[in-house]
Amino acid sequence: MNCPYCGFHDSKVVDSRYVNDGIRRRRECLGCGSRFTTYERLQPASLFVIKKDERREEFNRDKLLSGIRKACEKRPLPTGAVEKLADDIEAELYHMGKAEIPSAVIGDMVMEGLKSLDYIAYIRFASVYREFTDISTLKQEVDTLLSAEAEAPQTTSQLSLLPDEEVAGIAKSRRSRK
Numbered sequence: 200m201n202c203p204y205c206g207f208h209d210s211k212v213v214d215s216r217y218v219n220d221g222i223r224r225r226r227e228c229l230g231c232g233s234r235f236t237t238y239e240r241l242q243p244a245s246l247f248v249i250k251k252d253e254r255r256e257e258f259n260r261d262k263l264l265s266g267i268r269k270a271c272e273k274r275p276l277p278t279g280a281v282e283k284l285a286d287d288i289e290a291e292l293y294h295m296g297k298a299e300i301p302s303a304v305i306g307d308m309v310m311e312g313l314k315s316l317d318y319i320a321y322i323r324f325a326s327v328y329r330e331f332t333d334i335s336t337l338k339q340e341v342d343t344l345l346s347a348e349a350e351a352p353q354t355t356s357q358l359s360l361l362p363d364e365e366v367a368g369i370a371k372s373r374r375s376r377k
């Protein structure tokens with residue numbers, strides 16, 4: 200693990216303790232003396248995805264990430280939001296403790312995640328994943344989103360994934376513009 204401050208390749212452990220399901224290590228860089236923290240966790244046994252045609256394929260985080268990324272292309276999302284969604288889904292999948300998971304379960308998780316992140320990304324993903332074959336199915340989905348949006352206050356819908364400070368900042372800039 201390289202030092203996040205100077206990039207030096209070696210560090211010494213100054214403290215380690217068990218946390219949740221892993222080990223937290225406090226390290227000191229042997230190059231610049233800065234301290235940083237690493238977590239060590241057991242890699243779960245491999246996870247297989249059951250595809251639509253019943254074939255099995257080893258779960259691949261990069262594939263999941265690139266699917267989400269494609270849907271989110273050029274959308275104004277907070278930095279790291281796409282990676283975080285992939286991480287959350289991956290963690291949840293391993294948390295299920297199953298050896299095999301149908302691809303549809305993963306697809307639904309992505310849909311749910313994108314829905315709370317960005318509606319356009321959600322519709323993009325859904326149109327491929329749900330294989331919308333005609334415009335009326337697509338319209339139906341958009342209508343559902345619009346009615347959900349009308350019920351939920353703006354700040355709790357698309358802004359919910361922003362850190363609190365950022366939401367506060369947006370509210371502040373809105374106020375000061377008056």
Ligand SMILES: [Zn+2]
Nearest residue numbers: 202205228231
């Ligand atoms: Zn360093």
